[in-house]
Amino acid sequence: MSKVFSCSEVCLSMQVFCIVLLNLIKVESAFRMLLSRLTIQMKIKPRCCSTNARREGPVHLSVNGREFQRDTWSNVSSKILSHLEEMKLIQLIILSSIKLMQSDFAVFRSIENGDKMAVFENEGERTAQKQEAHTLEASKIMEDELKSTLIVLAQDLFGQEVKYRWVDAYFPFTHPSWELEVHHQDKWMELLGCGIMEQRILQNAGAQDRIGWALGLGLERLAMCLYDIPDIRLFWSTDSGFLSQFENRDPHDCIKYKPVxxxxxxxxxxxxxxxxxxxxxxxxxxxxxxxxxxxxxxxxxxxxxxxxxxxxxxxxxxxxxxxxxxxxxxxxxxxxxxxxxxxxxxxxxxxxxx
CATH class of the missing domain: 3.30.70.380 (Ferrodoxin-fold anticodon-binding domain)
Structure with missing residues (x-):
């Protein structure tokens, strides 16, 4: 039942990377460059997507902001981080109690006999591979769509030959959940966390006829890796020697931080x-x-x-x-x-x- 999705099929999934962070932190230029690069490689039109989960059609909900945590200031840790979250939902048109007869998105239509596949089940069993409300087949299709999307992203950022791996994880709002790690500078680095959205959350929001996935991405860590920025505290700098290195640059320029x-x-x-x-x-x-x-x-x-x-x-x-x-x-x-x-x-x- 699994299918590897092409870039053209998964590109619409990446609405989160259309968000341009304005006034988020003082060095927004570096993050605008980063998000512009993600947007361009996924071939989508930049727009800020903030929409109701119950509206018609597929929904991409993107949220960015500051994350506060109990930590000490150092070159690799901060009490305030910039975080990006995305939720993608697919609306299903149900013509029987548990059968999917039509989808307004290509995720299921691209699967053989996908228009007749059971997506939800009543009184199902929760396992490591799925939730009690989802069939195993539907959960695996959403997993493949999510992972193939993020693999394309990792390859664009770190090169086609990048080594990556999926690590089972726990997050309170998704199940099953994973962390995507990439091999960078001779060590494994966590890139992001993701998973299939908990169906009870969608039910409470009045979106019980949808299935979806979500991810969270820390921008500082990614920017530090891509641009060789050695100290996370530099993101709070107002020094033009640092800020000017990211201003008016093409997103695909090879930028490496120069010490100030x-x-x-x-x-x-x-x-x-x-x-x-x-x-x-x-x-x-x-x-x-x-x-x-x-x-x-x-x-x-x-x-x-x-x-x-x-x-x-x-x-x-x-x-x-x-x-x-x-x-x-x-x-x-x-x-x-x-x-x-x-x-x-x-x-x-x-x-x-x-």
Whole structure:
């Protein structure tokens, strides 16, 4: 009765990853990147799904927020975590007491004779493989759909050759339940917890004609693995040296965290009129700045553009953040390097310093 589902068949299951976390924590850029990547690989249109479990049709209910726990602050533990939960429900049209005659979702229709399969049973037995309200066949189909969906997810995040395993687990709102672990950096890491939703919860919510699954995903742990972030406390940082590493980046960029200096920043701006011949690009300027400033140039960004209507000239203003990894830079040291950059850019690109 088991069937391996293709990516196209399971992609609609991942509505949870359409949620963009805004104002969840101060470093939401890293999580927006992560969730955008999950959304793109599952080929679904981003939208925030928050819907009633009793409405018609299949339901994807996604919830994100902060999770508070009794723990101590360290590089790997936190009292406050960002968590993402998804519940997927399939509505069944019942034409007899326990027989499924039609489904509005392809999970059962894709199974041979699935339109005649018994999904619920009365006075059934609860076992390690199923709940008392579900038939074993229905429970196994939902298990396969859930697991194949999450395997696709793990493969996209960690590569097609990633090793993974399912570990039996206990959660109060699902049965049977599992933890998905992936082999990452020579050790097994728990990626998420999931399971078949307890039917009594759906019954209490007035959704007794549905069957579903749910999962929970901790975002910090996943982001730390994907981006090589060594300390969970960095997610509370307001340091632009950390935040800028995740801003305006493509979700599939290979981003690896670069250590940020503990010493203070020095910030200088430079503005100039661009040459009239149009032979100028910002990337050329960035390369020149890093060539002169070296490793003490932490960030370069275009902060302002201005077009003078009378002179028909365009001006750019760039912000350069200087910081040393081993000492505190003085403003005098920074000004010396900044003057060298001004002279070099004027000479090389034929710009007029303002």
């Amino acid at each position: 200096s503990i010493y203070p920043q020095c910030i200088n701006d430079i503005s100039f009129w661009l040459p009239n011949d149009g032979d100028y690009t910002s990337n050329d300027f960035y390369d020149l700045v890093r060539e002169i400033g070296g490793d003490i140039v932490e960030q370069i960004s275009l902060v302002d553009k201005y077009f003078h209507p009378k002179k028909q000239h365009t001006s750019h203003c760039y912000r350069i953040v200087y910081r040393h990894m081993e000492k505190t830079l003085t403003q005098e040291e920074v000004n010396t390097i900044h003057k060298q950059i001004e002279k070099a850019v004027a000479l090389k690109f034929n710009v007029s310093i303002r």
